[in-house]
Amino acid sequence: MTAPLIELRHVGKSFAAVRALEDVSLSIGRGEIHCLAGENGSGKSTLIKVISGVWQPDQGELLIDGQRIESMTPRAAITHGVQVIYQDFSLFGNLSVAENLALSSELQEGRKLVSWRRVREIARRAIDRLGVDLPLDALVETLPTSGKQLVAIARALMSDPRLLIMDEPTTALTGREVAALFRVVRDIQSRGIAVLFVSHKMREMLEISERLTVIRSGRVVAAGPISEFDEAAITRAMTGQEIAAEGYRWKPSPNAAPLLEVENLTIPGQLEDVSLRILPGEIVGVSGLLGSGRTELALALFGMQPGYTGRIRIAGQEVRLDSVQHAIEHGIAYVPEDRLTEGLFLAQTIDRNMLATSLGRLSRAGVVQSGRAARDAAGMIREMAIATPTGDRPVTQLSGGNQQRVVIGRWLLNDPRLLILNGPTVGVDVGSKSGIHRKIRELARARGLGVLMISDDLPELVENCNRILVLHRGRLVSDTPVEATSETALGEQLAALA
Amino acid sequence: MSGIANAFRRHPELMVAAVLVLTVVTIGLVNPVFWQPSNLFSLLRASVVTGILGLAVLLVMLSGGIDVSFPAFAIAAMYLTVKAMIAWGFDSILPAFAMATGIGLLLGLVNAVFVHYLRMIPLIVTLGTGTAVRGFILGVVGTSQINIDQMPPKLIDFARTQLFSVTQADGSQAGLSAMVLVYAVVALLIHLLLRHTMLGRGIYALGGGEEAARRVGFNIRQTTFLIYGLAGAIAGFAGLLHGAMIWTANPRDMVGLELDVIAAVVLGGASIFGGRGTVIGTILGGLTLVVITNSLIILGIDTTWQRVVVGLIVIAATAATAWRDRKRIA
Ligand SMILES: Nc1ncnc2c1ncn2[C@@H]1O[C@H](COP(=O)(O)OP(=O)(O)O)[C@@H](O)[C@H]1O
Ligand SMILES: [Mg+2]
Numbered sequence: 001m002t003a004p005l006i007e008l009r010h011v012g013k014s015f016a017a018v019r020a021l022e023d024v025s026l027s028i029g030r031g032e033i034h035c036l037a038g039e040n041g042s043g044k045s046t047l048i049k050v051i052s053g054v055w056q057p058d059q060g061e062l063l064i065d066g067q068r069i070e071s072m073t074p075r076a077a078i079t080h081g082v083q084v085i086y087q088d089f090s091l092f093g094n095l096s097v098a099e100n101l102a103l104s105s106e107l108q109e110g111r112k113l114v115s116w117r118r119v120r121e122i123a124r125r126a127i128d129r130l131g132v133d134l135p136l137d138a139l140v141e142t143l144p145t146s147g148k149q150l151v152a153i154a155r156a157l158m159s160d161p162r163l164l165i166m167d168e169p170t171t172a173l174t175g176r177e178v179a180a181l182f183r184v185v186r187d188i189q190s191r192g193i194a195v196l197f198v199s200h201k202m203r204e205m206l207e208i209s210e211r212l213t214v215i216r217s218g219r220v221v222a223a224g225p226i227s228e229f230d231e232a233a234i235t236r237a238m239t240g241q242e243i244a245a246e247g248y249r250w251k252p253s254p255n256a257a258p259l260l261e262v263e264n265l266t267i268p269g270q271l272e273d274v275s276l277r278i279l280p281g282e283i284v285g286v287s288g289l290l291g292s293g294r295t296e297l298a299l300a301l302f303g304m305q306p307g308y309t310g311r312i313r314i315a316g317q318e319v320r321l322d323s324v325q326h327a328i329e330h331g332i333a334y335v336p337e338d339r340l341t342e343g344l345f346l347a348q349t350i351d352r353n354m355l356a357t358s359l360g361r362l363s364r365a366g367v368v369q370s371g372r373a374a375r376d377a378a379g380m381i382r383e384m385a386i387a388t389p390t391g392d393r394p395v396t397q398l399s400g401g402n403q404q405r406v407v408i409g410r411w412l413l414n415d416p417r418l419l420i421l422n423g424p425t426v427g428v429d430v431g432s433k434s435g436i437h438r439k440i441r442e443l444a445r446a447r448g449l450g451v452l453m454i455s456d457d458l459p460e461l462v463e464n465c466n467r468i469l470v471l472h473r474g475r476l477v478s479d480t481p482v483e484a485t486s487e488t489a490l491g492e493q494l495a496a497l498a
Numbered sequence: 499m500s501g502i503a504n505a506f507r508r509h510p511e512l513m514v515a516a517v518l519v520l521t522v523v524t525i526g527l528v529n530p531v532f533w534q535p536s537n538l539f540s541l542l543r544a545s546v547v548t549g550i551l552g553l554a555v556l557l558v559m560l561s562g563g564i565d566v567s568f569p570a571f572a573i574a575a576m577y578l579t580v581k582a583m584i585a586w587g588f589d590s591i592l593p594a595f596a597m598a599t600g601i602g603l604l605l606g607l608v609n610a611v612f613v614h615y616l617r618m619i620p621l622i623v624t625l626g627t628g629t630a631v632r633g634f635i636l637g638v639v640g641t642s643q644i645n646i647d648q649m650p651p652k653l654i655d656f657a658r659t660q661l662f663s664v665t666q667a668d669g670s671q672a673g674l675s676a677m678v679l680v681y682a683v684v685a686l687l688i689h690l691l692l693r694h695t696m697l698g699r700g701i702y703a704l705g706g707g708e709e710a711a712r713r714v715g716f717n718i719r720q721t722t723f724l725i726y727g728l729a730g731a732i733a734g735f736a737g738l739l740h741g742a743m744i745w746t747a748n749p750r751d752m753v754g755l756e757l758d759v760i761a762a763v764v765l766g767g768a769s770i771f772g773g774r775g776t777v778i779g780t781i782l783g784g785l786t787l788v789v790i791t792n793s794l795i796i797l798g799i800d801t802t803w804q805r806v807v808v809g810l811i812v813i814a815a816t817a818a819t820a821w822r823d824r825k826r827i828a
Contacts, residue, residue, distance in 0.1 A: 104715055
């Protein structure tokens, strides 16, 4: 048997007091798709940086083709055929696709002058090689995320790599784009290039990889061919705990008055004749393909689609939700899909983010009562179990899961009656995810909160909801109690709609 | 995105070209005197120093920085050089401009040291160095203005060179200053640097993202020193040119000029967030600014409004580019 392409033996790496990697051994074979899994902070990025020569390991060794590499530098890594696609892609938004593709090879060749004809030729070759279609003259910033990613991949492939490392490549992609990316990855593999795919999404790992290494707190906790794993095993390895799918076992009392009633809700071109009811304490899931009208439904209930027709009643009283202000007054809270750009004030502290929608309530004569505000924020940090010593830290220091708790906690401070969650755990790691689920179920049960949970994550819906609605092209096509369906059944239903 | 917005995004100079044409046509309609060769030539001449300084600022703005020290550097280079010419009795043009350019270069490198090694914000650095250099000139070198009678004659002769002259309707002569050609040469060199050398592309890359620029292999230190050094050198050169063109070396000159120049560059389509801007745009922006501010008189508007107009142009042009670039900061 030939030596593996890359092998790490007993590698350790510390940052001051933090032991980021400990006794990590890992080998990647030629042309293999290898998945590196682990929760946030488990050391995945550090491991990548050891392989790509950004960090020198404190202990252990790194071998390429069975040869020990004494000191790996970024340049040496590139020479050995290691290319990394970082999460932010490291592209230049202000430059054209062609130039982005050509720059690094031009620099590598030590060119001093730019020939735009050569730049285009180089770029054309890179794109043809990847077998995709990209506009050479477009500025990269005008491309969608998936397009930027293709540029980054095309650029990485130009230097004939033997190992392509992708750090969480699917985070910002839609389902269809992920499928397209996987085709590209398999195509890359078919040319004998190995791919190290970093992820914390289990489905993706199971679908794309041949071998899997799971790390937790800097140590390898599981490794082997993908056939030896299923979701439960990966989750167990990643979190170190059994996260059982408990399901939301709760029955509304048969004569409870509905919290929300929607009748014939219509927004031309977006929603048609949607009717639904939510009881207090009920968690209702909404699923559907892209463009099904799920988000439009959420936005309408949050007062952001003032042009709707139809009737909306809250606690039996008819209301007209034609502004966000109104929706909030009627006790509706909305946690958007993209919390980084829509939900959080990234430059602000946790406390300020937490209090963002309650300052009106907390002020008297225009002055915020800071004592009460601080108490409220601190109380909610405790209630939502947000992992931070104090609320005056920047919110950007929190992990994805904790940031999501801040956004949810913010709305809870307003005592809402209906909580709309759009993709509540997108980009949140497994352990944190089940914590958020538990919290949502607890809130529904204890406070009688109605929850509308929009999600692409079918297990998430099955695990948390009483009922699951499926929307398609703006119409409600089914409303099923969770006992009567399953993840597979839902998956098949959606696949049939596609 | 609409086609027009896209065209402006790809060719920021289209916008300013449109503004310039509109301005020129409007002013010409209000007062046809505008079209007299003497007026047109004097506008071109007036845009030379503003324009060259604009090119210096463009370099810095492309990299995502901002420079407000260049008027001080220009004046320092000009005043020191003229003083030296008088004291040491040399008045050849080439050594004089080499000296002014060299002084500007050294001062620019000081900016680079602060920006690169101390990772300080360019605005603060250049506010500091600009103020310090002005203070140094006035406190140590001298406060007295050097007038035409003491100015080195060859310098003045050089700046008076004309490319050609035409006879106007009333029989008077109107000549086009050869300094326009000097401007064109400087602009061409910067254009070639920015568009056709890897060093120049490195400036754009730096403005697009420092980390990404480092990762593809640009030398960030080299690029930073190139940017600020070259900006300083251009400022020094422009300073002496300015003194030669107005026949005076006044150490208190050019106060507040940074705003006009930044206005011209932003008007020319450069992004305040870095990474976007062209030499052509900057030239057109400088021309537009000069045409507007210098035409107030023939429009019958009191010149005290000039500062108001400059301020409004800065705001309007910045708002327009910020609107264009909103996607990038979102
Ligand atoms: N440059 C650094 N300095 C100090 N600590 C770091 C540094 N990089 C990573 N860490 C720490 O190392 C641990 C692993 O981080 P990382 O490799 O980024 O995890 P992951 O990519 O799996 O989310 C974390 O505790 C993180 O705080
Ligand atoms: Mg990471």
